[in-house]
Amino acid sequence: MQAQNTRDHLLEVGLRLIHSRGYASTGMKEILDEAQVPKGSFYHYFPSKEAYANExxxxxxxxxxxxxxxxxxxxxxxxxxxxxxxxxxxxxxxxxxxxxxxxxxxxxxxxxxxxxxxxxxxxxxxxxxxxxxxxxxxxxxxxxxxxxxxxxxxxxxxxxxxxxxxxxxxxxxxxxxxxxxxxxxxxxxxxxxxxx
CATH class of the missing domain: 1.10.357.10 (Tetracycline Repressor, domain 2)
Structure with missing residues (x-):
């Protein structure tokens, strides 16, 4: 997955999960597992879960x-x-x-x-x-x-x-x-x- 595609993919997964479950009920592990992206890649694009939720x-x-x-x-x-x-x-x-x-x-x-x-x-x-x-x-x-x-x-x-x-x-x-x-x-x- 290319860099922009990885970021976009993470955002699409977050949109689906956070909208359906809420911010607090959506854990980082769920996001990473659903997106099939390692933790390090996530933090390369987003400094925190809050910054991610804002995007x-x-x-x-x-x-x-x-x-x-x-x-x-x-x-x-x-x-x-x-x-x-x-x-x-x-x-x-x-x-x-x-x-x-x-x-x-x-x-x-x-x-x-x-x-x-x-x-x-x-x-x-x-x-x-x-x-x-x-x-x-x-x-x-x-x-x-x-x-x-x-x-x-x-x-x-x-x-x-x-x-x-x-x-x-x-x-x-x-x-x-x-x-x-x-x-x-x-x-x-x-x-x-x-x-x-």
């Missing part, structure tokens, strides 16, 4: 950014319809019936944000980027007249993002899709319909 988190955020680009930038579809489809896909991919449940950003926020400044900063940046992408779609809806001119896109995007993350967390606790269905209903059938 895994960046890879996850990059993948989710690409999903957002693909689904939210398609101007052939009305902005609020795009946004609704986007959240429906996230629920399908990360909801209680998915192979791996939960958003990695949310999961690692609960697990690491209070204990690691570098991870907390990365989580904050990832959520801010995500919120900005959602705000752009809401701004477009405003410009089309689909939302009132008084709408504050950044704040509304933050509210939607926070509501989704909370509903996803609750759906894990309840082992039910109902909190996510409630999120979709109140966000799109009530909140975003008002003022139209």
């Amino acid at each position: 895994v988190l960046k890879l996850y955020a990059q993948g989710e950014g690409e999903r957002g680009e693909r689904m939210l930038r398609d101007r052939k579809i009305a902005p609020l319809k795009r946004l609704h489809r986007y959240f429906e896909e996230l629920i399908r991919v990360y909801g209680p019936t998915a192979e791996v449940t939960g958003c990695m950003l949310g999961n690692l926020t609960l697990e690491l944000a209070d204990h690691s400044d570098s991870t907390q900063a990365l989580l904050q940046e990832s959520f801010s980027t995500w919120q900005a992408i959602l705000a752009e779609v809401l701004r477009e809806a405003m410009e089309r007249g689909d939302l009132p001119r008084s709408t504050k896109p950044e704040e509304l995007a933050g509210f939607l993002l926070n509501s989704y993350e909370g509903a996803l967390l609750r759906s894990k606790a309840d082992r039910s899709v109902k909190p996510l269905e409630t999120f979709l209903h109140y966000s799109f059938d009530v909140l975003l319909q008002q003022g139209r």
